[in-house]
Amino acid sequence: MRALVFNGKLRFEMSYPDPSMEEGEALIRVLCVGICNTDLEIVKGYMSYSGIVGHEFVGVVEDCHDQRWIGKRVVGEINCGCGSCRICQNGIEKHCPERTVLGIVRRNGVCADYITLPVENLHMIPDSIADEEAVFVEPLAAAFRVVEQVPIASSHKVIVLGDGKLGLLVVQVMQMMRCDLTLIGKHESKLRIAQQQGIAAAFAEQYKGGKADVVVDCTGSPDGFESALGLTRPEGILILKSTFAQKANLNMSPIVVDEMTLIGSRCGPFGPAIDGLARGVIRVKPLVTRIMPFEMGVEAFGIASQRETLKVLLRVSS
Amino acid sequence: MRALVFNGKLRFEMSYPDPSMEEGEALIRVLCVGICNTDLEIVKGYMSYSGIVGHEFVGVVEDCHDQRWIGKRVVGEINCGCGSCRICQNGIEKHCPERTVLGIVRRNGVCADYITLPVENLHMIPDSIADEEAVFVEPLAAAFRVVEQVPIASSHKVIVLGDGKLGLLVVQVMQMMRCDLTLIGKHESKLRIAQQQGIAAAFAEQYKGGKADVVVDCTGSPDGFESALGLTRPEGILILKSTFAQKANLNMSPIVVDEMTLIGSRCGPFGPAIDGLARGVIRVKPLVTRIMPFEMGVEAFGIASQRETLKVLLRVSS
Numbered sequence: 002m003r004a005l006v007f008n009g010k011l012r013f014e015m016s017y018p019d020p021s022m023e024e025g026e027a028l029i030r031v032l033c034v035g036i037c038n039t040d041l042e043i044v045k046g047y048m049s050y051s052g053i054v055g056h057e058f059v060g061v062v063e064d065c066h067d068q069r070w071i072g073k074r075v076v077g078e079i080n081c082g083c084g085s086c087r088i089c090q091n092g093i094e095k096h097c098p099e100r101t102v103l104g105i106v107r108r109n110g111v112c113a114d115y116i117t118l119p120v121e122n123l124h125m126i127p128d129s130i131a132d133e134e135a136v137f138v139e140p141l142a143a144a145f146r147v148v149e150q151v152p153i154a155s156s157h158k159v160i161v162l163g164d165g166k167l168g169l170l171v172v173q174v175m176q177m178m179r180c181d182l183t184l185i186g187k188h189e190s191k192l193r194i195a196q197q198q199g200i201a202a203a204f205a206e207q208y209k210g211g212k213a214d215v216v217v218d219c220t221g222s223p224d225g226f227e228s229a230l231g232l233t234r235p236e237g238i239l240i241l242k243s244t245f246a247q248k249a250n251l252n253m254s255p256i257v258v259d260e261m262t263l264i265g266s267r268c269g270p271f272g273p274a275i276d277g278l279a280r281g282v283i284r285v286k287p288l289v290t291r292i293m294p295f296e297m298g299v300e301a302f303g304i305a306s307q308r309e310t311l312k313v314l315l316r317v318s319s
Numbered sequence: 320m321r322a323l324v325f326n327g328k329l330r331f332e333m334s335y336p337d338p339s340m341e342e343g344e345a346l347i348r349v350l351c352v353g354i355c356n357t358d359l360e361i362v363k364g365y366m367s368y369s370g371i372v373g374h375e376f377v378g379v380v381e382d383c384h385d386q387r388w389i390g391k392r393v394v395g396e397i398n399c400g401c402g403s404c405r406i407c408q409n410g411i412e413k414h415c416p417e418r419t420v421l422g423i424v425r426r427n428g429v430c431a432d433y434i435t436l437p438v439e440n441l442h443m444i445p446d447s448i449a450d451e452e453a454v455f456v457e458p459l460a461a462a463f464r465v466v467e468q469v470p471i472a473s474s475h476k477v478i479v480l481g482d483g484k485l486g487l488l489v490v491q492v493m494q495m496m497r498c499d500l501t502l503i504g505k506h507e508s509k510l511r512i513a514q515q516q517g518i519a520a521a522f523a524e525q526y527k528g529g530k531a532d533v534v535v536d537c538t539g540s541p542d543g544f545e546s547a548l549g550l551t552r553p554e555g556i557l558i559l560k561s562t563f564a565q566k567a568n569l570n571m572s573p574i575v576v577d578e579m580t581l582i583g584s585r586c587g588p589f590g591p592a593i594d595g596l597a598r599g600v601i602r603v604k605p606l607v608t609r610i611m612p613f614e615m616g617v618e619a620f621g622i623a624s625q626r627e628t629l630k631v632l633l634r635v636s637s
Contacts, residue, residue: 249568
């Protein structure tokens with residue numbers, strides 16, 4: 002099969018071995034994939050990963066021991082726990098120390114003609130959601146994770162820092178909470194997308210609105226993290242969505258002096274994400290910069306890493 | 320008056336100007352002071368402070384508009400808010416952006432014959448608490464802050480990392496919560512103090528007890544912070560008690576990947592600290608390495624910064 006493989010270098014391969022379906026898994030033909038910032042970090046060396054890249058996808062189940070799944074259009078949760086440890090027994094497979102993670106930790110990713118995933122990772126996609134929207138379910142679930150960790154009230158002043166793909170999803174989830182909300186970013190075109198959805202948005206250097214009760218750092222950079230600290234009020238909450246490959250030179254003392262709470266936030270619940278897209282409450286089509294044919298995967302990664310780009314999708318099959 | 324003054328260099332001065340008492344303040348004759356790690360950081364440049372050093376003290380009120388305080392033995396909270404901003408109105412003066420802090424931010428500290436403090440910062444000390452114990456009220460309050468921020472249940476596995484002065488106080492507060500508790504440190508003599516109080520203690524390199532639900536970092540070093548991250552379970556809580564002067568080169572991604580919660584923790588409630596000492600539940604005398612005459616203040620700072628030292632006290636008057 003065709004696959005986009007990272008092995009120190011990113012290459013499009015025409016005859017990668019087909020995956021073999023294990024017990025409890027489904028074989029899925031990939032329709033469309035999205036390129037995420039974590040993918041871009043991975044091809045810079047993050048997690049020392051090698052194998053097929055990518056973890057955001059929508060596909061069709063081609064084979065499965067449970068006949069009900071066959072022919073269904075699905076998206077999939079990316080963490081596969083061992084199933085037997087105490088953490089998996091408690092239902093948080095995403096933190097299993099033995100887990101594999103699609104395209105991130107010891108499990109081939111989704112930039113391929115076929116993938117396999119455990120059936121319990123799959124979620125069906127209603128017909129009202131297009132492929133180009135369905136690929137956003139995984140990152141949108143990560144955005145919903147924020148409000149699962151920190152209940153947001155309408156009285157909260159909230160800043161989402163970073164106008165990239167994830168920031169533009171988080172800010173829409175926050176908008177659903179009817180809080181006092183501002184997106185702070187650096188790109189006029191990206192800030193405008195939020196403004197067109199009725200969200201207050203400001204350039205970082207022009208923002209004068211004061212510190213917030215809750216700040217969500219979606220910048221993906223150490224500098225962004227330090228800015229986020231500066232925007233969080235004493236005893237406020239800073240939610241960290243960014244992972245970056247490099248070590249960062251940080252001054253931690255404001256966290257102690259201002260008694261901030263920092264919360265790391267990763268994968269989230271697929272249900273609200275699918276529902277938000279199906280109901281049209283969350284709008285992701287404005288975030289798609291380019292849809293490219295699968296064969297142009299290497300070029301697509303290059304375009305995805307450019308400053309003005311938001312989401313780049315690869316059309317794998319139809 | 321006599322005073323221990325930092326001005327790029329630490330000096331014992333014989334004729335420093337007496338403080339003048341402002342409205343609402345008390346004039347206090349200092350009996351005894353304790354040297355804290357924050358003081359040691361300050362003479363390395365932390366907070367760019369200059370003035371009289373020190374913030375842990377016990378003294379006697381010599382003058383006050385409210386006669387009830389005169390002659391009373393007192394300790395004092397170290398943060399002085401502006402009293403009028405929204406944060407002060409909400410009762411959290413310690414986070415007032417205009418605050419002064421005893422011996423730390425634009426307010427002369429306690430290593431002096433006399434100090435002044437607002438009356439609302441003062442707490443009376445019962446006769447059953449000796450001067451050498453009373454100086455621990457401020458750092459012990461900081462230890463109690465931890466359980467004010469994170470309710471600890473007996474089912475919690477808790478690690479206190481760092482067997483210094485603060486760690487040995489935090490671990491005693493945690494012991495009151497009857498949780499599954501371990502102190503991890505690097506000094507046999509310090510670990511033994513905890514063990515003699517019935518607390519499990521282990522050398523860092525020998526600890527094999529697994530990750531904890533709650534870790535309290537009392538190491539005061541960037542290396543300690545990274546160890547603390549490694550000891551915190553996924554979705555666990557890491558409480559940061561350490562402030563250090565320098566920037567640290569840190570890998571933040573475990574916080575995100577393991578969805579940890581980091582909580583900065585500073586000053587705490589004086590009531591439980593005074594009560595804990597008065598009831599003898601908290602034992603601080605084993606933490607006193609040396610009691611030195613005030614005139615030897617500069618030498619005392621040198622001794623306080625040595626590896627095997629715990630608390631160094633200065634006897635100012637009697």
